[in-house]
Amino acid sequence: MPEQRIRVLIAKPGLDGHDRGAKVIARALRDAGMEVIYTGLRQTPEMIAEAALQEDVNVIGLSILSGAHMALVPRVIDLVRGNGQSNVGIFVGGIIPEEDVPELLAKGVKAVYGPGTPTSRVVEDIRADFAAA
Amino acid sequence: MTAAESVLAGDRLALSRLLTQVENGTESGKATLDSLFKHTGHAHLVGVTGAPGTGKSCLVSQIALEVRKADPALQRSVAIVAVDPSSPFNGGAILGDRVRMRDLAGDPGVFIRSMASRGALGGLANATAGVVQVLDAAGFDLILVETVGAGQSEVDIARLAHTTIVVETPGMGDDIQAIKAGILEIADILVINKADRPGVENTERALRVNLELGYPNGGFHTFIEAGHASQDAASPSLDADVWVPPVLKTVAIESKGIAELVQTIREHREYLVKSGLLALRDRERLNHDFEVLLQERLKQDWLKTTDPSKRDEILSLVFDRKLSPGQAVERLIK
Numbered sequence: 062m063p064e065q066r067i068r069v070l071i072a073k074p075g076l077d078g079h080d081r082g083a084k085v086i087a088r089a090l091r092d093a094g095m096e097v098i099y100t101g102l103r104q105t106p107e108m109i110a111e112a113a114l115q116e117d118v119n120v121i122g123l124s125i126l127s128g129a130h131m132a133l134v135p136r137v138i139d140l141v142r143g144n145g146q147s148n149v150g151i152f153v154g155g156i157i158p159e160e161d162v163p164e165l166l167a168k169g170v171k172a173v174y175g176p177g178t179p180t181s182r183v184v185e186d187i188r189a190d191f192a193a194a
Numbered sequence: 195m196t197a198a199e200s201v202l203a204g205d206r207l208a209l210s211r212l213l214t215q216v217e218n219g220t221e222s223g224k225a226t227l228d229s230l231f232k233h234t235g236h237a238h239l240v241g242v243t244g245a246p247g248t249g250k251s252c253l254v255s256q257i258a259l260e261v262r263k264a265d266p267a268l269q270r271s272v273a274i275v276a277v278d279p280s281s282p283f284n285g286g287a288i289l290g291d292r293v294r295m296r297d298l299a300g301d302p303g304v305f306i307r308s309m310a311s312r313g314a315l316g317g318l319a320n321a322t323a324g325v326v327q328v329l330d331a332a333g334f335d336l337i338l339v340e341t342v343g344a345g346q347s348e349v350d351i352a353r354l355a356h357t358t359i360v361v362e363t364p365g366m367g368d369d370i371q372a373i374k375a376g377i378l379e380i381a382d383i384l385v386i387n388k389a390d391r392p393g394v395e396n397t398e399r400a401l402r403v404n405l406e407l408g409y410p411n412g413g414f415h416t417f418i419e420a421g422h423a424s425q426d427a428a429s430p431s432l433d434a435d436v437w438v439p440p441v442l443k444t445v446a447i448e449s450k451g452i453a454e455l456v457q458t459i460r461e462h463r464e465y466l467v468k469s470g471l472l473a474l475r476d477r478e479r480l481n482h483d484f485e486v487l488l489q490e491r492l493k494q495d496w497l498k499t500t501d502p503s504k505r506d507e508i509l510s511l512v513f514d515r516k517l518s519p520g521q522a523v524e525r526l527i528k
């Protein structure tokens with residue numbers, strides 16, 4: 062019988078060295094019934110786009126604490142769109158200064174989550190994005 | 195272009211999307227799979243099984259790296275299918291095998307796909323065979339399938355793969371009883387990974403004793419001698435007409451023993467080809483697929499023409515012990 066599941070890539074681009082937040086969100090999405098592809102630390106935008114393509118994910122979640130989001134996020138978006146994955150929703154979590162958020166959203170990010178965002182909100186947003194895609 | 199044509203032309207996005215369709219069991223996925231079937235049968239399929247944490251993902255990554263760099267002239271392409279368990283409670287899954295495969299990133303000759311088991315208990319997902327067929331048709335020379343490793347039985351992978359690698363680690367299989375029942379029967383190659391850890395000799399001895407029980411007169415002596423010589427126990431009994439699974443030692447995190455392992459996979463394939471087993475196994479597998487689909491199809495057709503109330507009526511006779519299940523089926527079919 063046909064069965065479709067939301068597939069999410071959780072990736073940590075950049076050089077900062079801990080992935081607790083990424084693991085918490087991965088687990089929450091799993092508990093919400095999603096299939097979460099987890100790729101580990103220090104992913105380059107190229108590695109993220111390649112994984113997103115091979116795994117045919119519906120959503121990419123980027124966890125960034127390093128402050129390099131303005132360089133990394135647009136690069137990931139360009140690569141993913143360049144691969145033809147125009148419907149993949151891109152979400153960003155981590156430490157992102159308020160003033161950078163509008164520009165990220167303008168570049169095509171679906172939502173930006175700061176520390177302490179309830180995981181239930183992320184789950185809802187991803188479900189809504191999937192339903193609309 | 196149709197989806198099948200795009201996949202055959204090497205379009206990775208089309209391939210990836212088709213894998214999703216096949217995994218989800220959609221009608222279009224099935225139709226494309228059907229049209230690609232005639233392009234399958236080229237790849238060598240290697241299964242890698244063993245308990246969680248034994249280092250399967252690291253090994254798979256190392257095998258792929260080795261194959262990619264071994265014969266640059268041949269440019270042999272590698273696909274990896276890594277299966278992890280779905281939660282029985284919510285159906286979700288965390289697929290983390292790629293974490294161990296980052297050395298393969300950026301190589302256009304490698305394609306890695308993670309799969310959740312979606313309720314199947316045999317160490318693979320129900321759709322894994324279909325996914326492998328697509329990758330075969332897409333032209334990958336080698337397809338590595340990593341199983342969940344905690345399946346009730348791992349026979350599914352033995353049926354699917356040409357070469358099945360069973361991974362053990364020191365300290366796990368130290369006594370004969372500790373080795374999971376049935377696991378040696380499916381092994382074409384036994385790997386003791388984490389050979390940097392203490393207890394390798396004990397594990398090796400336990401595996402060999404078990405093998406000896408399984409292959410009482412299968413050219414075992416040549417194998418023992420070769421095995422004691424060194425790691426190139428890799429070539430046990432090519433001249434004998436039976437393949438006794440060689441026991442290899444690897445340290446996946448240090449790329450040790452990997453070249454020997456790849457060489458042994460190659461020798462196993464040669465053995466399968468020479469002995470005619472490759473064609474035989476292929477036929478057995480296709481026969482099995484055919485039987486399963488035939489049963490399912492006949493049942494579906496039959497259900498369409500049968501009044502469900504008659505079925506319930508006869509079944510209630512079984513519940514009352516007036517008919518055996520066998521008699522009930524006979525009466526229903528008539």
Ligand SMILES: Nc1nc2c(ncn2[C@@H]2O[C@H](COP(=O)(O)OP(=O)(O)O)[C@@H](O)[C@H]2O)c(=O)[nH]1
Pocket residue numbers: 244245246247248249250251252253294343387388389390391444445446447448
């Ligand atoms: N000491 C040692 N650790 C290893 C070796 N191979 C893998 N590991 C570690 O074992 C753990 C599990 O490896 P993984 O490939 O994910 O195992 P899997 O669950 O069977 O796929 C990881 O922490 C690896 O770093 C090895 O040869 N020696």
Ligand SMILES: [Mg+2]
Pocket residue numbers: 250251290291340
């Ligand atoms: Mg693994």
